[in-house]
Amino acid sequence: MPEKQTAGRELLGGFAPKFAELNDDVLFGEVWAREKELSPRDRSMITVSSLIAGGNLSN
Numbered sequence: 001m002p003e004k005q006t007a008g009r010e011l012l013g014g015f016a017p018k019f020a021e022l023n024d025d026v027l028f029g030e031v032w033a034r035e036k037e038l039s040p041r042d043r044s045m046i047t048v049s050s051l052i053a054g055g056n057l058s059n
Helices: 007-012 017-031 040-053
Strands: none
Touching: 007 017
């Protein structure tokens, strides 16, 4: 099966291939896709709320 090409692999694959793999496959593949625990909508709301609470506002 060919390796899935993602933004992480496109941007970091040549420089840090293991980091790109972990970022794409583990974080956004296995962890983010868990829908039993939280729906994607709820997970996104928690992520945005956490960023705002931490002072990470974009102007």
